[in-house]
Amino acid sequence: MMKWKTLGYFTKITMGGAICAAGMLLGLSTHAIAADDLDLSGFVENATYIRDGRGLSKFRNTAQLEVMKSFDSSFFSSFSFNGILRATYDGVYDLNDDEFGKDSQESYLGQNWHSRGDMTTDLDLLGGKPILAPPVAFPCDNDKQLCSNLSGYMDLDENDVKFPDFNDEWDFIREFYLDATIDLASGDQFSVRLGKQQVVWGKTDLFRVLDVVNPVDYSRQNIYDELEDIRIPQWILQSELRMGPTGIFDDFNTSVVWNFDKFRPNTLGQSGQPYAIVDAGAFFSTYINADAHPGLAPLYPLGPVPVIYDVDVPNWSLSNTQVGLKWEGVYRDTTFSLNGLLYRQQMPSLHLREHPAAPGSGLPAADGAYTIEFPRVKLIGGSIDYYSQAIDSVLRLETTFTQGEELVRDKNGYKETDMFRYVLGFDKNQIIPLLNKKRAFLISAQLFGQNILDHEHDMPDYKSNYTGTLLVRGWWDYDRISPAIIMARDFRSDGMAIAPSIDWLPTDNLKITLGANIKSGGKKKFDTVISDNFTGQSMPNDYEPLARFTNGPIGVANQEDEVQLTIRYSF
């Protein structure tokens, strides 16, 4: 397989430009091609975001080409091919390289979301160094040791993130699958979808509960981009038996999902990138200054200790593939599903490596403190949507119970725990005559809940936590102007995000979106024992390294207020 990492900057630009140009040219000839039952469409887009205090945070240029071709078949009732190619170049690393990219620097770990704490304040004990060193931006451009330790995950160089689609997994192929359906004698339909694809199980916005078949790329814009754009497509075989209306159900369906692709975790964003969810990438690319401690120095002759020693991304093997099963149906005013999935945790789990010379001490090994693992997880879940005529609203429930997930602990590395998650949703279309007599507003509220069933007091996350979201969208001027506001509130950590936006369609091909994204939070501290152990005294003023999990993705991004302009031309 071609290694995209080996391709140069200009080669990737050329490839992206070729996709863009091909898209535009094909777009211009869409009518002629459509006559042959080939549907071609796509867009070119520029997204320019300005971050308060940092300047340009995104200058993403995207060209996407979408292909759908139906084939006549005497055997299948329908047979088609679908493909989506995407080429992205983010110019922020060239245009604002003081703030983002391989040359960017932070004075201390977490500078981009909190003030200094005990773990990041220079200590006399350590010869004027903090316990945790400032992160290294793009380790694979700047630090061979870290890059080597992070190999397989978080090991992208600046060139890779400028062109995120052109990687070893060929992510520029967003989708590439065949769809075939056979009409059975019983009247049922059996269908197969094979290829690189997204499988969408859940119905939630912003956060995922059931929708975990594909991992996601949070480095694109944290949790705020549409899931369609940040799901990482996987090579999957999906088969369905669609029974349609039966004696009881208005619709009934069984589907099996086999994700036979190599496991891929969520992309979190690295140190030096504008979007790095819970700033985990920065933590993973820093050092513990254990060697500077007068009492510990003999244990660490190699110098500072990398936080991450190794990443254990499961190799491809049949036993490492992931399997899901879903039953879904409609019964009168209720839509339901029952889901089961055997998969791997998509967020990293940190396993502490103790120093071999000091077993039981909790001191990190000299060549790295943690290994990143992705444990196996069993999920069962389900969803119910109910339309209530009495209140003319849709009520949604989506829930999962998992076994096998691992959460980090302060004193004891990690713990495997059962997890219970749910979302309660409320959707309503409502005309508000005072604002718009002709067009109904979409009002959608969600309450996410997460319960850590085997919670320990030294876990940097709440036993029970709740996040509420609200979306209100309206339309004016014959749907050519559409303002919206999205709000999200992490109740326990006091994180809050408000994202107003307005879409304007000057023509049927052009959309201009002006928005803002304002966040607050990130004030919760988590008192780690590491600083106490290092100094031999109580040091409760800690954000690092674990309060990032306490504050969550909303709070940690509290210094990422932005004005955002996106211009998309579609063909």
Next chain:
Amino acid sequence: MRKIILALMGLTLLTGTAFAATVEEMENSFNPYKNGFPTVEGIKPGMVIDANNWQVAEDVIDPAFLQYIQAGYYSIRIGESFSFDVNPNFIEQTKARLGKAKLGDKPGQISNADAGRPFVEEPSLDDPRAGEKLAWNFKYGHSQGDEWLIDPWFWKYNDMKSGKKERQLRFNFHFRKFNHRYLTDPTKPAWTPNPSNVFRSTFLTVEKPFDVKNTQVLVQRYEDDTKLDNSYIYLGFQRRVRRLSSGQTTDAFLGSDIMLEDFEGYNGRLSDMTWTYLGTKPMLVPMYKHNEEPTDDEVYTDDPDGYRMTKFIGTGNCFPDVSWQLRTVYVVESKPVDPNHPVGKRLHYMDVQTATIPLTNVYDRAGKLWRSFTIGYTHADFDVKENKGTDVVMYNFFSMVDPQVMHCTTGQFKTVTSSPSTTPNVFTVQHMRAVGR
């Protein structure tokens, strides 16, 4: 005993009389022009009614169009009147159920009306529920057949002041009746399985423009008129099917000039309106032979059979370039039960023979004309080749004009009855997910 015999004789006589009268009325209902079409002095086929001569047709032109003609927005071309014969299966179903349909105590309730035209008797101004009966005839009509496909369907949003086309959408729509079927097998008007007793389903896909491309909507309308629709939406950029709350029937469909409630003349629950029959009169209506009318040579030019869309002309290109014929219509008023409804009333002009509603005027709460909705009906023999010989009245354009803000939404479409692609599976949530992109 003698009294009993006389009573039975009387009952037999009454029943027989009633039955005979009903058969006659049924024939009048389905063939109202056996003695000729209405005529108006000064109006002849081939002439054009415009701002200079509207007076000659003043009494037979819909009030909204009279206003448009007087203002010079449009002129009406007069065509020959001809019969839209009703499919014999539908007539047979009606005959087999003559006099059986009964209204319930409340609006929206009906019984013994599983097929055919429920009420064939000539409406009476003395019957306070005559309007409601006509509304049921419309709802359970034979228009478009058992299932039909509209593909493609072009919607244009036009500014009448500037003449500018602001937006153009392309859809395909599938419709299927699960009850009140007559074409496939008139002895089985109800399709099975149908566990929730759905009356009719609609499934639409937006093909263009990009911002709404791949949006799908599925609407299940129940036999129980008092029950709200179940609706589902699939958004291409979200790739998931969600239920929709469906009670906001006055919502402008995708921002157009058309409320969900406006479709086909009236698309809500009958029980949401108070229906009043106001009279019967001759009227010019846009019913024509599509293949003999001018067509649009720009919007759709690659049909494999050479089919072309209805051409739009006049101010803002808001009006159809079709011929209008003199026919007999029932004038029916519908007033919203909800006092907060934005519509004050609608005046429907219902074609007697087909029970379709080619013309509807919508008035606001102040009683001022708000919008006029026009649907063009073509004779099936002069339409898409698949429709020939079906005796099904087919629609292929609409126009919704808002004279208050000088804006319109027009629709040009190709409708195929009994389309083989409009299978029951199309109207399922799973289908939305399966074909979703």
